[in-house]
Amino acid sequence: MNIVLFQPEIPQNTGNIARLCAATGSKLHLIEPFGFILDDRHLRRAGLDYWSLVEVKKYLDFKEFLETNPQGRLFFLTTKAHGFYDEVDFLPDDYLVFGPETRGLPPEILAMNPEHNLRIPMIAKARSLNLANSVAIVLYEALRQLRFPKMAD
16 A cells, blocks of 8 residues: 655654554655655654655655656545545555645645545544544555455464
């Protein structure tokens, strides 16, 4: 699986997501600009000693990401979607795209393929979930469907 963070802002979230990617054998794609310095001590601390286990790719912008990764299906996680993440039959090379913590994915990205916009259900009064938690929820559903490839028994 591929996890894509579009303009992540909080280093601890990105570090935790990197650790999640390392533990699941997923690739991490980071699209600039970041709200932190990539070697930020909080980022490294959150990922602990897992950075050597994760494949991280960086991109200057979303256009470069799309040009570099023309294969695979993109799913955009947003609180604005009508469809739920568990209604999709995921494939091993899918890309799960998450937006910045404070504003989510921009409308122009969400408009690219509206039927691939997905959300995590929550009560109406809840604005959103933590980014790292959201990535974990959706990634593990995708991996469950795929019978947890790359994971030891």
